[in-house]
Amino acid sequence: MLNIFKKKTTPSKFKYIDDIITKVNSSVSYVYSSNDLSGNSEYENLKKESKTYQKQYIIDSVNYIEEILNREFENQQKSVKKRDNDIYRYRLTAFAILNGLMRRNLDYTEKEWISLFELVNEKIIALNRNAYGFSLSDFPTNYAIQQIERTIKKEGLSDELSNFIKSMLEWNSLTDTSTSYWGSDLKKSVSKLSKIVQVDGEFVPFILKTNDIGNEVNAIVNHSGENVNELHQLLFLTYDATSSKPSKKFQAQTEKLINAIGKNKYRKIAQEILSIAVSHPISEKTETYTYSNEVREYTQYSYLCDPSKQFIKGIIWTMSPFSDKETLHILSKLLEKSYTKMPGVGPAAAAIGNACIYVMGNMRGKDGLGALSRIKLKLKQNNVKKSIDKYLVEGAKKYNVSVEELKEMAVPDFQLEGGIKSVLFEDYSLNISITESKVNQQWIKPDGKSMKSVPSTVKNSTKLSNQLKELRKEIKEIQKVYSAQKQRIDNQFILNRSWDFPSFKKYYLNHGLVNPISTKLIWTIKNETQSTSVLWIDNTWQNANGEIISWIDDNCTVQLWHPVFATEKEIVDWRDRIIDLELKQPIKQAFRELYILTDAEINTQTYSNRMAAHILKQHQFNALAGLRGWKYSLMGAYDDGRDDELCSKYLPEHQITAEYWVDELNDHDAYNDAGIWLYVATDQVKFKNADGHVMNLIDVPKIVFSEIMRDVDLFVGVCSVGNDPEWQDNNGDRQTHRDYWTSYSFGDLTEIAKTRKSILERLLPRLSKIKDKATIDGKFLIVQGTIRTYKIHIGSGNILMEPNDQYLCIVPSRSPNKSTDKLFIPFEGDKGLSIVLSKAFLLAEDTKITDTTILSQINRN
Known part of the structure; x- marks a missing residue:
């Protein structure tokens, strides 16, 4: 076996x-x-030695560990590529014995304890010069503190x-835990030592x-004013927030x-501290390195160091008594930021996010929920x-x-x-x-006339500038x-809920914020x-024919109208009525697509192939699925044991x-730098059902x-890649997919697309x-x-030109199109319809087109 003193003249106490x-x-x-030392005879014999012997052993062990670390450093300096596993193993064993002995009650005197920590700190400073440094996180600091706590008690x-x-509390080795994995243990040490001297x-x-x-x-904290002692005591508690939830003792x-x-006073201080965490940026640091004569870049992302995260988590725990708007605003922003995904890392600060959820879920009243x-x-x-x-x-x-109902009850009206x-x-x-889903602002002069800018x-x-600053925050909210x-509310369609009329008036019709939505929907x-199905027009309930319905009172029940429960005539009547009124619904309802079982689906019984055999852009699909409440995981170009994957949505109300x-x-290495497939086939x-059995489609509501x-x-x-006018050119020889x-x-x-056609x-x-x-x-x-006659496909928006069906590539601009910006469309959110119409306006006056790319295609015979 190895003896690190074999070739050195060393005091015998080190050799033992x-x-x-x-x-x-x-x-x-x-x-x-x-x-791992339990039952080992050598270790058990060491424990039987006198306390004086064991304390000396601990002192000598610190010096012994220094020798081991110096030996490792020497190997590094000599460019020894392979680590000496025997030296590394001896280091681990030395620390293990040190930890084991320090757990025992060794009756340390004050002078012995001071000498021990002076030695440890000296070695930390001495060894910080090399890559194999020694820190207080390696030393059993908390066990050593327990030794002196026993002495002080006596x-x-x-x-x-x-x-x-x-x-000691000023030592950087004790208080600078920002880069230490075991920083939480040293925070306990700081807390223990602080309590000892706070008499x-x-x-x-x-x-x-x-x-x-x-x-x-x-x-x-330094500008906190009165009651400083209590504030600092509280901050020490928050700094020790190591568990997943606050204990009853912490709360008390x-x-x-x-x-x-x-x-x-405390609420304002805590809000200021949490606002710092909200505004602190997610840093992005890019470094270059050379590998096989090739220069490469590596980007590292970070948010807060672990001690800061733990401190902020503790501050969040103290916010349960407060449910004011500012606290909720800050916690909401911090919650969103905490779950921001950092590439190669994951959520920026999951522990902080979890703390926000805990506090908002448990605070007084329904606003947090x-x-x-x-x-x-x-x-x-x-x-x-799920949490x-x-x-x-x-x-x-x-x-x-x-x-x-809870979600409805918790919606603020902002005094609207x-x-x-x-x-x-x-x-x-x-x-x-x-107005049309946008919050508009208009300044009014004392004489009642409008003005464009801030007075x-x-x-x-x-005073007024600060008032405006706060109001703008509210407008964003x-x-x-x-x-x-x-x-x-769009999610309510599938639930097929009912309301009693008084509740409907309270949470929908008369609610200051929800009113602009509910008064444009059919009920x-x-x-x-x-x-009957009705719409709120001129403060009256009217049906699709414009007739006022006068029998509606508080004894009625209310449901969102859905075309699946309506006759074809009723659907047509409501669509015509919406067009006649030029009413832009905030949610697609009158023109909502209706999907009825086809003969093919009745024959297959347990599955539908209606949306099969399409090629989708996977990242776009993943994002949209998440917005619509579906669960999906990106698939990558690596062997993870999955031949296929599914996108699923659970409906608890229907089980x-x-x-x-x-x-x-998998086609022509179609994946990105992270190994994620660019496309998926449907x-x-x-x-x-609730038992996990596949249902017959006719049994699905x-x-x-x-x-x-x-x-x-x-x-x-x-x-679908079919919506991308440039996709076929970008994919070269992919004949099958073209x-x-x-x-x-x-x-x-x-x-x-059929609905789009009906609107057109x-x-x-x-x-x-x-x-x-x-x-x-x-x-x-x-x-x-x-110049030409153009055929715009109503579904994809792609264009063919007569007489030979030549393809015309026009890539839509990302900026709003002036020709369709003010055009009436009976619902919000159909970008495809806007694209079809904007292309129609452009091509109807093809002699005015100046884009050379488009002109070169149009004039090509």
Whole structure:
């Protein structure tokens, strides 16, 4: 066996340690910790020695470890490529014995304890010069502190020891834990030592010694004013937030300290600290290195160091008593940021995000739960969504309502009335209104006239400028909440929910924020004898024929109207009515696609092939699936044991899981730098019941089948490569897939495209610029230009030119098209319809086209 002192003249006390470790290693296969020494005869004999002997052994072990680390450093300097595993093994064993002995009660005196830590700190400083440095995180610091705690309990704390511990608290080796994996253990050490010297109310300042947010946090704490002692005590507690949830002891201690500080004062301090974490950027550092004579780049992402994350987590735990708007706003922003995905790392700060969810899910009132329900729509991690769902379910039980009712109850109205409110700024006012899903702002002069810019009176007043700053924050929040409510109400279709009329008025019709959505939707209202579908027009309920319905009262029930439950005539009547009113619905409803079982699906019984054999852009598909509440994992070009994958959506209200099967498309190495396939091929759609058995399609509720197939049709309609006019050129010799592109680009219309066609049939007579030049023929919008005649496919938006069906490539601009920007479309969100119309407007006046790329194609015979 190895003897590191074999070729050195060394004091015998060092050799005796080497001999003990050599004998330990000869009888134990490997030693990682003191637990591996259990039952070892050499170690047991060492434990039987006197306490004086064992304390000397500990001192000598520190010097022995220094010798081992120096030997490793020498090997490194000599460019020894292969690590000496014997030396490495001896180091592990030495630390294991050291940890084991320090756990025992060795009756340390103050002088012995001070000498030990002086030696350890000396070795840390000496060894920091090399890659095999020694740190307090390696030394059993907390066990050593326990030794002196026992002594103090018996004999009290001397001035000498108190002063030494205070000097220790200034050691960088103890307090700079920003890069240490075991930093949490040293934080415990700091806390233990601080409590020792904090006797009879003596003040010990808290200092966050981290390189990222430490200085900013300390500046806030230093300007905190009165009740400083209690604040610093509380911050020490938050710095020790190591568990996944706050303990009852933590909650009781922090509550007492917050009361002593003052709730409002502490809330503002905590908000300032958390705002630092919100504004702290996710850093991106790119380094270059050479590998096999090739220069490569490596980008590393980071957010906060571990001690800062733990400290922020503790601060979040203290926010449970507060449910004001500012606290919820900060926690919501921090929650979103925490789950921002950093490439190669994962979530930026999952522990902070989990703490936000815990506090928002447990704070007083329903506002925290409402905020969680809104944030859930933005998150992509399914495990996080499940965690939020758990709190929503618990909250629903607590308030004796359903989860959906809880979401409704928690929606803030921002003091809006019908989506409008006016805020005074002395003699001026700012009108805020929701119009077509946008929150608009309009300044009004004292004489009632509008103005375009912020009044100088407001700009030049600190008070009014601060008021405007806060209002703009609220306007951003209104926009976010409004968008979330549109998505939530759109999700209600598949639930087929009912409301009693008083609840409907409270949470929909008369709700300041939801009113602009609910008053543009069709509702089915029933009583014991009658049922009708109505729309709120001029403060009256009117049916599709414009007749006022007067029998509606608080005894009625209300449902969202869906075409799957309507006759064909009723659907046509409502579509005509929406067009006549030029009403732009915030959610596609009157023109919502309807999916009924086909004969082929009845024959296959358990699956639908209607959306099979399409090629989708996988990343776009993944993003859209997440927005629509589906669960999907990107597939990569590596052997992970999966031949195929599925995209699934669970519907708890129906206890049904919908599955859309897809396969990786392995063609010409079509994957990105991360090894993720660029494309996937689609397959069957299936439904499973609560027992996991595949359902016969005729047993699937009509509303569920229609809405699921609508989602799947949307995936294909948005993500298919057939929608990309440049895809066939970008893919060179992929003949098979080019055939797919052609068949999709100019093939039969999907249900979404059929709806688009239905709208075009109604809109064309109203479009003066193109109504005499455009007609619909089957699946094409035919546009008669001066130079050529163009056939725009209503589904894909791709174009063929007569007489020889020559393909015309026009790539849509990402910026809004002025020709269609103010054009009436009966619902929001159909970018495909806008693309078809913008191309029609462009080609109807083809002599005015100046783009050389387009002109070269048009003039080519």
